[in-house]
Amino acid sequence: MVLTLPLLSFAASRLTGNSATPxxxxxxxxxxxxPGQVQSCFTLGRLDIAFQTEKKGPPTVGIVLTDxxxxxxxxxxxxxxxxxxxxxxxxxxxxxxPGTEGTxxxxxxxxxxxxxxxxxxxxxxxxxxxxxxxxGRSQEVRGKNHDLQVSDSDAEINNVAIQKGSRDMVIxxxxxxxxSRVAFQRQAPVPVAGNGAVSSxxxxxxxxxxxxxLHNDVN
Numbered sequence: 001m002v003l004t005l006p007l008l009s010f011a012a013s014r015l016t017g018n019s020a021t022p023x024x025x026x027x028x029x030x031x032x033x034x035p036g037q038v039q040s041c042f043t044l045g046r047l048d049i050a051f052q053t054e055k056k057g058p059p060t061v062g063i064v065l066t067d068x069x070x071x072x073x074x075x076x077x078x079x080x081x082x083x084x085x086x087x088x089x090x091x092x093x094x095x096x097x098p099g100t101e102g103t104x105x106x107x108x109x110x111x112x113x114x115x116x117x118x119x120x121x122x123x124x125x126x127x128x129x130x131x132x133x134x135x136g137r138s139q140e141v142r143g144k145n146h147d148l149q150v151s152d153s154d155a156e157i158n159n160v161a162i163q164k165g166s167r168d169m170v171i172x173x174x175x176x177x178x179x180s181r182v183a184f185q186r187q188a189p190v191p192v193a194g195n196g197a198v199s200s201x202x203x204x205x206x207x208x209x210x211x212x213x214l215h216n217d218v219n
Contacts, residue, residue, distance in 0.1 A: 035112025044112030056102040060126040068116030118172040136182030153181035
């Protein structure tokens, strides 16, 4: 039996509904339809984000994902705010997956994600190290032989140190296109001082350094 805890259950009473996220900056937004049902995970693609920290039990970081249209899902443990603004998405903590030996995994799943640049914010409540894996699946495309074709790709970083109260920002690129693959880059962390006043859509606007321990895989 797999025990799962809703990711947003840690948000107490502060759950934000649909609203545009201020301060996301100008982005190219494709004219793609939003998913209308769970089956969109197969027809329009899928984005899975899994994260862990080094100690047993629930992760000691929170994650907030912002899509190219400024909609968020996740939980900010510093501001104690949860977000669920995407049409077909869920977040949860899995504490009983096979082979985890007591280490819980945080999961965010997005069905039918729109193509574009996503912002993934990692927020630490303790000094720790985290690992992050992103899996992307393209939309279904009918081939020349009338068979359905999809592509899958993955990217991950492992054992990234983060200080208590600080925020890491990861820029994630995803496309529904069959020929594209998911990729991301970690930006310089936001300093600890003043983190309580930083919006969950915020981040370091400086130039991003090269990714740390970044691995990409495509199927």
